[in-house]
Amino acid sequence: MSLDLSSENRMTWVGAKTLVDPQVSIKRGALFVAENRIRNMLKWWTSIIAFGLGNPTLYLLSIGIGIGSLVDNSLGPNAIDHVSYLTFLAPALLATAGIQGAMDEVTWPTLEGFVWDRTFFSMNATAITGKQIANGVMIAAMVRCVLQVFMYELCLLAFGAISWQSIPILLLVASSAGLGFSSIMLAFSASIKDDDGVFALVGRFIITPMFMFSGTFYPITSMPIYLQWIGWISPQWHATNLGRALSYGMPIESWLVILHWAVFLIMTIIGFSWAHRVFTKRLEA
């Protein structure tokens, strides 16, 4: 490249004091962060769609239909909760999709923002605050979460596992579980100094057991009592149980309905206040 020392400088310049109103970012900073995250996600939109539709299709074909016909054939077509095995399974699968979708969009981007590319530090050099970055990452994660759950629902609908009327409530339940769990994961990811495979451990020792022991494949009450506690503390079970009650009318106590919602709410509150603290502190260091 030549030095090009002669070219004219045509930059217009009115100055930031005239050009930038800080109040815009103070009010809407989180949305600007979310805008960036969504722009990043769009780079992977084919993978997101392929995974969003491909994963449930394969899963429903193998587990839903395969195991479903085994269960329905041996126990009768409406043996669990008076519905087909596939219908019984559907709320649990949606809860997984919601939790996984939201989690993917808070864990890696947060590690990228703090450790790999340090993009959060560049955001924080503008009017954007740490709190807004955390909120923005979560807003984008919820967009992905809702989208992923919705795609899953379309597959379930195609397989006849859910009714179209139950789409909104199941979407709300699965996304709430996603919000609760990923709020905690947002704060946790922001606390990681180096990526030394910690998310692989989270996957193996938290996500997988949560999936296996949360009444996903059979009612939690079929498990011995000393294993049932895993379900009680898992947002996966709360979402599964609530989803079953609200979609096909599995009978549960009304206090339990309140408890399920409360679990998501409490996780969200704890997660956000922790995340806000960690984000602010880490950007300041």
Add this chain to the structure above:
Amino acid sequence: MAKKTDAEAMIVATNLTKTYGEFKAVDGINFTVRKGESFGLLGPNGAGKSTTMKMIAATSQRTGGELLILGKDPNTSGPEIRAHLGVVPQQDNLDRELKVWENLMIYGRYFGLSRKFLKGKIEELLEFAQLVDKRNNKTEELSGGMKRRLTIARGLVNEPEILMLDEPTTGLDPQARHILWDRLFRLKELGVTLVITTHYMDEAEQLCDRLMVMDKGKIMAEGSPSELIKKYSSKEVLEVRFGSDNNASVAEQIAGIGERLEILPDRILVYAENGEKALEAIVKKGLHPVTSLVRRSSLEDVFLRLTGRTLVD
């Protein structure tokens, strides 16, 4: 300095302090930066430059003293101040997944600027950073110099009142550095206030109107490059080499020649009004340096005098 009106003061630090536990990273420093000035912070690693920069950038809170940036207190008005600053960090932190133009777009959005305005601005900035052909490349495909120019362009997207550059040319080859200096000089011509940290003396001489030399969290000296040289060094410097093992013993014999001696592992620096005469005096003592060189004093000499260290050690 105090002659100008306060309305022009962009940054005023009074007894500015930052401690981490027992460690004082910045130890009660005072300085003022005025509008349109190009202000340099010099110092070895760990001198407190970056910490000072972070406090000016309103991303790190001071632990003592007063600091006003654009007339506001960063401890209470961080976002308001940052909205009007441009920051070029030491480490490029561009978004790798995004294209060159997208990096400028999202950064402009953080300031709440409209997409319509940014479309035009991005063209100007790409032109300025000489990256027009690279607009659709991902940032990971850029060379070090290009990334640096993009980071600088990004820092200009909001037309900042103060542009802060932390080690802007570290790690770049000489040509890339010269391109960057030219770009920064143009900003100076536009009247942008620049705050620069560097440990390259030539860079400081090229870009800065006024310098502050820091060491161990304190200000060692302040002034224009020529003032500092005049105050802390002699007019000329004679550099003589007698071989690494002999420098120290020879130094004892030539003490008294020139105003001051500085003994470095590989050479002896003789500070004198007239370097040639100092060399004659050495030869008269029957000493014959392996090599000798007479040059004008530079900021490097000032730095050596003030901190007892060369800059890149």
